[in-house]
Amino acid sequence: MTTLGQSCIRRVAARVAYTISVALIAATSLLGQQAPVALTFLDVGQGDAIVIRAPDGRFAMVDAGRGSPLRQLTRLGVQELALVVASHAHADHIGGLDDVLTARPVETYLDNGTPHTTETYRELMAHVERLEVRYLEAVPRSLFLGEVAVEVWPLPRSSDGQNNRSVGLLVRYGEFTAILTGDSERSELDFWLNEGVVEDVTLLKAPHHGAVNGFTYEFLEATDPEVVVISVGEDNSYGHPRPEALAAYTSFADRVLRTDRDGTVTVLGYADGRHDVVLGDTPYVDMARRSVQRVDSSVGEYGEIRVGTGLSDILSVSVHPDAGGDDWENLNDEYVVIENRSRTRLGIGLWKLCDLSSRCFRFPPGASIAAGRRVVVYTGYGTTDGVSFFMNNGRPVWNNDGDEATLFDSGGIAIARYVYEEE
Ligand SMILES: [Zn+2]
Known part of the structure; x- marks a missing residue:
């Protein structure tokens, strides 16, 4: 072979x-x-x-x-x-x-x-x-x-x-x-x-x-x-x-x-x-x-999407890196929102969400985003209900002064990326 x-x-x-x-x-x-x-x-x-x-x-x-x-x-x-x-x-x-x-x-x-x-x-x-x-x-x-x-x-x-x-x-x-x-x-x-x-x-x-x-x-x-x-x-x-x-x-x-x-x-x-x-x-x-319905693409509240050609039609990723107060004390106010803008449920089982230094969160098998809905990945501890996911990290992941969040599918192919810098 x-x-x-x-x-x-x-x-x-x-x-x-x-x-x-x-x-x-x-x-x-x-x-x-x-x-x-x-x-x-x-x-x-x-x-x-x-x-x-x-x-x-x-x-x-x-x-x-x-x-x-x-x-x-x-x-x-x-x-x-x-x-x-x-x-x-x-x-x-x-x-x-x-x-x-x-x-x-x-x-x-x-x-x-x-x-x-x-x-x-x-x-x-x-x-x-x-x-x-x-x-x-x-x-x-x-x-x-x-x-x-x-x-x-x-x-x-x-x-x-x-x-x-x-x-x-x-x-x-x-x-x-x-x-x-x-x-x-x-x-x-x-x-x-x-x-x-x-x-x-x-x-x-x-x-x-x-x-x-x-x-x-x-x-x-x-x-x-x-x-x-x-x-x-x-x-x-x-x-x-x-x-x-x-x-x-x-x-x-x-x-x-x-x-x-x-x-x-x-x-x-x-x-x-x-x-x-x-x-x-x-x-x-x-x-x-x-196969997708075009909807208005709204940019995340923080920074802008710079890459992801073809992807803004389907999936958007945005990062909220700056938690209220001390980031270390408020890990679940640091989070990533992934939105499925299509009319079809999107399977994301075993997909990975990674930061610039390759710290990754892997979605559990069977995870999905319902049509037109969002899921949120929080940095800190918690138990998933299928909409909220938790990296279960004891420390902040997303740098406040600039970072990249990249979503990879289960085959390791980059599907969407959110790049931000301090404004
Ligand atoms: Zn010939």
């Missing part, structure tokens, strides 16, 4: 937490669900570029289109990549990878191990070597992005070109599964059926951009996808997707999405097997917006 990017994500957690991942995590918590794995099929014209975001915030990317996908990665909040996969060495899949490797730290790079004659391929491999990215060849193995398994399928030995040496991946998160197979054609699809690695899945990326040689009824019967995503350019010269392929996909899947018409497509997969589709370039933010 290979676990990817643990160190990576710790480093970036602080940086990304306030933008994209926060909105996603918060939104999904509000829906009473665990955070999903997100597979985003970027609209890169004719080509493939897929971003996988694990529930713990780690990112992987499979192919990168022909041109640079950096602007799209920035919009998605992708700062580092635990894993980059090149499905095969054609330019509509690896053309953008050079830029990705140059601009983002990448921990592991995996490809089909089949050299190609192009300059694009040679330059890419030179980059992998120069940047000292860990190189893996696609042999049967499982890579892990937290709880998300990326299972690499075997490759056929005899090759009839790059397409039929496309890396086959099965992405698994609980009951949710997705198959990504680059530009594989019939012979590779048949090979995998014979190998017995194919299974019923939630999501299938149409092999080879919806080409007529990219599907077989046997493969579709075995995978029986609920959603098919076709990554394809508008008015492309190949005539992808072909009507025969479209008809086949439509006959199996409830939904067939295509990047030439739908733009960037994100499929969210939940551990219990359910899925959701979000269209557009900012799927995580859009999802958060859809």
